[in-house]
Amino acid sequence: MFERVESLTARRSASLPRRGRTLLGLAVVAIIAGVVAVTCAAATSRQAAPSFATACGSKPVTLEGYFETGFPDIIDLTKEFTRQHPTAKWHIRQDQFAVITQNAPLTLSGPNPPDLMRLPQVSGLIHDGLLKNLNGYYKQYGWNRFPASQLASLRAAPAGKPRGGGPLWAMGVNYSLTGVFYNKGLAAKIGMKSPPKTLAELDALLAKAKAAGITPIVQFNGGATGGLLFPLQQLMTVYGPPNPINEWIFNKPGANIDTASNLKAADHLQGWIKAGYFNTDANATDYATMMSKFMHGDGLLIFDGDWESGNFDKNMAGKVGFFLMPGLTAKAKHAAMSAPLSYGIAAKAPHADCAAFFLNWVATNPKARQINVAVGGSNPGGPPNLPIPTTRPNSVTAQTLAAGKVVASQNGAMDFIANATGAIYAQSWTPAVQKLFGGQTTPDDVLKTVQSDYEKQVKSGA
Amino acid sequence: MTDTATSGPRSVGAPSRTSASRTLLARVRDVRLQGWLFVLPALVAYGLFVLWPIVKTFKYSLYSWDGVAPAQWVGLDNYKTVFTDHDLVGALEHAFKLIIYFSGIPVVLGLIVASIMRRVATPRLGSAARTVLFLPQVVPLVAAGIAWSWVLSTTGVVNQALSALGLGGVTRAWLGDFGTALPAVGLIGAWVLLGLCTVLLLAGMSKIDPQLYEAAQLDGAGPVREFFSITLPSLRHEIGVCVTVTVIAALSAFDIVYISTRGGPGDASMVPGLLIYQLAFFNREVGLASALAVVLMLLVLACVLPIQWLTRRGDES
Numbered sequence: 001m002f003e004r005v006e007s008l009t010a011r012r013s014a015s016l017p018r019r020g021r022t023l024l025g026l027a028v029v030a031i032i033a034g035v036v037a038v039t040c041a042a043a044t045s046r047q048a049a050p051s052f053a054t055a056c057g058s059k060p061v062t063l064e065g066y067f068e069t070g071f072p073d074i075i076d077l078t079k080e081f082t083r084q085h086p087t088a089k090w091h092i093r094q095d096q097f098a099v100i101t102q103n104a105p106l107t108l109s110g111p112n113p114p115d116l117m118r119l120p121q122v123s124g125l126i127h128d129g130l131l132k133n134l135n136g137y138y139k140q141y142g143w144n145r146f147p148a149s150q151l152a153s154l155r156a157a158p159a160g161k162p163r164g165g166g167p168l169w170a171m172g173v174n175y176s177l178t179g180v181f182y183n184k185g186l187a188a189k190i191g192m193k194s195p196p197k198t199l200a201e202l203d204a205l206l207a208k209a210k211a212a213g214i215t216p217i218v219q220f221n222g223g224a225t226g227g228l229l230f231p232l233q234q235l236m237t238v239y240g241p242p243n244p245i246n247e248w249i250f251n252k253p254g255a256n257i258d259t260a261s262n263l264k265a266a267d268h269l270q271g272w273i274k275a276g277y278f279n280t281d282a283n284a285t286d287y288a289t290m291m292s293k294f295m296h297g298d299g300l301l302i303f304d305g306d307w308e309s310g311n312f313d314k315n316m317a318g319k320v321g322f323f324l325m326p327g328l329t330a331k332a333k334h335a336a337m338s339a340p341l342s343y344g345i346a347a348k349a350p351h352a353d354c355a356a357f358f359l360n361w362v363a364t365n366p367k368a369r370q371i372n373v374a375v376g377g378s379n380p381g382g383p384p385n386l387p388i389p390t391t392r393p394n395s396v397t398a399q400t401l402a403a404g405k406v407v408a409s410q411n412g413a414m415d416f417i418a419n420a421t422g423a424i425y426a427q428s429w430t431p432a433v434q435k436l437f438g439g440q441t442t443p444d445d446v447l448k449t450v451q452s453d454y455e456k457q458v459k460s461g462a
Numbered sequence: 463m464t465d466t467a468t469s470g471p472r473s474v475g476a477p478s479r480t481s482a483s484r485t486l487l488a489r490v491r492d493v494r495l496q497g498w499l500f501v502l503p504a505l506v507a508y509g510l511f512v513l514w515p516i517v518k519t520f521k522y523s524l525y526s527w528d529g530v531a532p533a534q535w536v537g538l539d540n541y542k543t544v545f546t547d548h549d550l551v552g553a554l555e556h557a558f559k560l561i562i563y564f565s566g567i568p569v570v571l572g573l574i575v576a577s578i579m580r581r582v583a584t585p586r587l588g589s590a591a592r593t594v595l596f597l598p599q600v601v602p603l604v605a606a607g608i609a610w611s612w613v614l615s616t617t618g619v620v621n622q623a624l625s626a627l628g629l630g631g632v633t634r635a636w637l638g639d640f641g642t643a644l645p646a647v648g649l650i651g652a653w654v655l656l657g658l659c660t661v662l663l664l665a666g667m668s669k670i671d672p673q674l675y676e677a678a679q680l681d682g683a684g685p686v687r688e689f690f691s692i693t694l695p696s697l698r699h700e701i702g703v704c705v706t707v708t709v710i711a712a713l714s715a716f717d718i719v720y721i722s723t724r725g726g727p728g729d730a731s732m733v734p735g736l737l738i739y740q741l742a743f744f745n746r747e748v749g750l751a752s753a754l755a756v757v758l759m760l761l762v763l764a765c766v767l768p769i770q771w772l773t774r775r776g777d778e779s
Binding site: 101102105106109124127128130221222223224280281282283284285422423426427430431432434435437438440441457460 | 526528529530531611615616634635636637638639640723724725726727728729740743744745746747
């Protein structure tokens with residue numbers, strides 16, 4: 001089109017006097033400028049984020065939510081949303097994550113799919129066409145302003161795999177971070193003045209705790225919950241970069257968890273097990289029991305995530321510290337599991353636009369961001385130019401938020417190895433690390449078995 | 463009707479007999495129809511909720527299906543996997559081991575307890591003992607599983623008692639140890655089923671003629687001889703029922719295992735019921751889960767039918 005405008009101008013200018021040509025030139029420039037301005041204005045209006053009325057309508061609307069139990073932040077967010085937008089009400093159903101995982105396909109394919117749903121591993125759901133493609137909202141709301149790494153794990157090819165690229169299928173309500181929480185009182189007893197800066201220092205700390213009769217690490221690993229994956233994945237990032245791990249989680253072709261660096265990590269973990277650094281009943285300890293033990297002072301460390309920061313600030317104020325897993329050297333880059341608390345919209349959701357408006361509101365509304373930090377203890381994510389709500393200095397929440405900045409600046413965020421396939425956690429990782437703890441298998445076998453199961457599951461779409 | 467048929471003239475009697483037999487036939491048909499009508503609601507429910515799901519399960523077992531996307535015909539491949547996959551075969555082995563705990567202990571212990579109660583307990587004490595023993599049947603299995611997971615934890619009552627007896631070296635997380643997880647689950651099952659077996663066997667003992675015991679005592683038989691010569695043979699039916707119910711409970715165990723160990727640690731206490739659930743709802747391999755379910759059903763029948771046959775064979779002889 002621009003080529004056509006230029007050619008017409010050139011032909012006319014050749015047959016007119018100089019002054020006339022000048023006037024005509026100015027007029028053409030003005031017309032072009034006007035056209036460009038109108039075009040830009042139109043483009044701008046197309047990119048403007050929809051208002052509440054546009055997305056949710058002016059009539060009362062009741063959004064159906066299917067959320068995970070034990071996460072009060074999302075409930076508080078829905079309440080605040082209704083407070084700000086009284087015509088939007090919520091009807092919320094809550095279940096344990098395992099129940100949501102097993103129910104997800106039937107719930108999303110049923111006659112009354114939820115508008116917004118806490119999502120388990122999404123590949124199978126995308127493959128079956130059960131989730132709404134959020135690319136349209138991505139453009140409407142300008143989610144391109146979000147750091148790309150925040151949304152990477154929520155992208156997948158329309159076939160469901162590989163993940164990490166392609167259309168957007170879910171959004172994080174907040175972004176969790178994992179690391180090591182420690183009991184300050186017990187740490188003082190063994191002379192720990194500051195968090196360890198290297199893995200060797202951490203090893204020395206664990207040995208000191210053991211010698212002092214303190215359980216060095218309390219970790220859950222019982223039932224269907226392989227909690228030793230937390231230290232294992234942290235150790236994997238000590239011995240190797242996080243990118244290959246992410247590629248494995250995202251089902252990139254040829255990805256392999258059975259690598260030399262991961263074997264070193266598994267060996268190191270086995271060393272901790274053999275040294276008796278974990279609670280002896282780890283294989284019979286569930287998550288709640290681990291938390292109870294740690295909060296009763298029955299262990300120096302736990303490997304856990306920042307979703308507990310608010311809990312520690314409330315119930316153990318000033319008694320808990322947090323540090324990122326140290327590397328082999330003090331200058332080594334930090335990496336950590338930093339996954340979004342993912343929520344998606346059903347493909348057949350009746351109020352999909354309103355649910356998308358809510359997701360955008362959660363990431364950008366100052367009050368919503370405050371709730372995410374104060375109640376959830378997690379990074380609210382969203383555009384990086386938006387400020388992180390303030391927290392009490394030296395609180396656990398402040399420490400985990402600061403650690404999140406470090407991980408982001410060092411590009412060390414990675415998804416959780418339990419999310420590689422829908423079945424990998426319950427069927428492969430959990431039995432494998434339980435056997436490793438019980439001395440029933442070797443680190444090499446753990447990685448080989450998981451890789452073998454992974455290949456079968458990726459192939460079958462499990 | 464009979465009078466008319468037999469006393470009337472021959473010329474009249476023939477058609478009269480015919481009409482009588484027709485009436486009789488109609489009545490029989492009526493009775494049959496009424497019987498079927500009475501049975502119909504239960505039959506419809508049985509067909510809808512038992513037979514139809516079995517047919518559908520068998521159908522699913524012949525497909526590769528994730529529960530949502532179109533299914534693909536795979537023939538008997540899922541069955542081949544059931545019999546060749548190490549994990550699936552291991553789960554079936556565990557189910558058979560559980561029979562020792564779910565059937566063996568409750569039936570043997572139930573016989574001993576019932577015999578003792580019959581001989582020594584006063585009516586009031588016997589009633590109280592029956593109530594206490596039957597109580598685990600009333601407690602939901604989920605609650606029982608949770609309570610037992612506390613009892614068997616490292617700081618639970620069992621380990622406290624062992625430590626008090628100076629056996630601190632033996633203490634462990636019973637449900638988290640590879641060597642003890644399955645037996646511990648089995649003992650929870652034994653606890654639940656002991657009451658049922660005891661009450662069933664006590665009911666059976668109450669039907670035994672006391673004169674048999676008196677006669678045996680006159681012949682000089684002691685309590686052990688009485689037990690083996692009178693009590694045990696007389697309880698054949700009750701023992702058959704106990705074994706049938708408990709074997710089914712062992713082979714199809716789910717709730718206790720799900721609550722107490724989830725099949726762990728590793729796969730030390732994995733059972734077919736739990737594996738079917740995991741395959742269907744986590745792995746989304748509905749076809750394979752259905753194949754395992756069909757195999758489990760056939761195994762239960764293969765175990766239960768001989769028990770029933772043995773029990774009835776005694777009756778015929």
